[in-house]
Amino acid sequence: MFKRSALVIGGLLILLLVLGGIKYQQIQQGMAQLASFAPPPATISVVEAKSEQWRPEIASVGTLTAKAGIEMSAEVSGLVEGLYFRSGQKVNKGDLLLQLDDGVEQANLQSYRAQAELAKVKFERNQTMFERRNISETEFDESSANLKVALAAVAQTEATIDKKAVTAPFSGVLGIRKVDLGQYVQAGESLVTLQDVSSLYADFSVPEQYLPSLYVGQTVLFRTSAYSDVDFQGKVIALDAKVDENTRNIAIRAEVPNSDGRLTPGMYADIRLLKRDPINPVTVPSTAITYSPFGDAVFVVRKDNEGQLRAYRQYVKVGERRGDTVAVMSGLTAGEQVVTAGTMKLANEALVQLAKQ
Structure with missing residues (x-):
């Protein structure tokens, strides 16, 4: 009985060993096939890195202001008697824009002129009499003072009349009219804006670290929301005399x-x-740059020792960006083939093939 059991157990062990050997051989063959398996080459697009000449730029934002811009107002109060402009009109320096009623002042002027004439006659008469010693010096001084007072009243009234006429202090474009005919306006009340837009100022600021690079006459390029595809150009005409101690920026004005x-x-x-x-940086499309916490990189395509195309990761120092182009300051040489499409599926030294054009 014991012999019989031993034979059965021995046969089972032999069977298990044979099955285990067969399975081990199958696993080894599978691992060998897996080790020899290579994924198909990734399809990519490449461009040649180029060396270009760039003028380094300092980026900022600013606001356009008129070379001369004011809110037109009358120096004195009065009733609007005449309006000689319309909204949006171009005017020249000295053009009459608005006339306030000056009837009372004109009447006063006639009265003051008559008084001045009388004072002048008295002064001339007293002057002759004083030279002959017919009147005292006090009477002569009084007539002289009366003449000066009368002439001052005339000049003051003429000045008030002149202020009743509002003229353009410089050539420019008027804004929207804020007054109507027959309206009573107060002194200093806004009537219309006047802007000299033949040339404008662009006011902006940059960090103090750029101060050594700033100078009067420096070229400024800018775009606006209204003309986002147009580069406007100006020249720096002034730098502020000091750096703002709160922002550490220096103000700049360009014309x-x-x-x-x-x-x-x-x-x-x-x-x-x-x-x-x-400067002469190497430039590549922005899609060629892969950004990561470990450093910015590009994939450069070249053949390995067996003649196969592979993508090699190269860490680079990225500089200025202009549109879809990025300047590479170091880590890349002009003429190298750089991957621009398909970088997300690449690893270092990955096999690649070029996409058909």
Whole structure:
């Protein structure tokens, strides 16, 4: 009985060993096939890295202001007797815009002129009599003072009459009219805006670290929301005398020609301030750059020792960006083939194939 059981157990062990050996051989063959399996090459697009000459730029934002801009108002109160402009009209320096009623002042002027004439006659008569010693010096001084008072009253009334006529202090474009004929206006009340838009100022600021790169005459390029595809150009005409101690920025003013009238005071400006000396960076499309916490990189395509195309990761130092183009300051050489499409599916030294054009 014991022999029989031993034979059965021995047969089972032998069977298990044979089955285990067969399974082990199958596993080894599967692992060998898996080790020899290579994924198909990734399909990518490449461009050649190029060396270009760029003028370094300092980015900022600013506001356009009129070279001269005011709120027109009368210096004295009065009833509007004449309106000689319309909203949006272009005017020249000295053009009459508005006339206030000056009837009372004109009447007073006639009275003061008559009084001045009388005072003049008395003064001349007393002057002759004083030279002959017929009157006292006190009487002569009194007639002289009366003449001066009368002439001052005339001059004062003429000045008031002149203030009743509102004229353009400089050439420009009027805004929307805020007054009507027959309306009573107070001194200092806004009548209309006047803006000289033949050229504008672009006011902006940059961090103090750029101070050594700033100079009068520096070229400024900018775009506005209204003309997002147009580069307007101006020149720096002034730098502030000090750095703002709160923001650590320095204020800059540039003058911008506006002969075509497309620009308007108050517009937002996306500004690029060009530095003096050009640089020659290697440039690539922005899609070629892969960003990560470990550093920015590109994938460069070249053949390995067996002649197969592979993508190699190269860490680079990224500089300025202009539109869809990025300047690479180091880590890349002009002429190298850089991956621009398909970077997300690449690992270092991955096999690749070029997409058909």
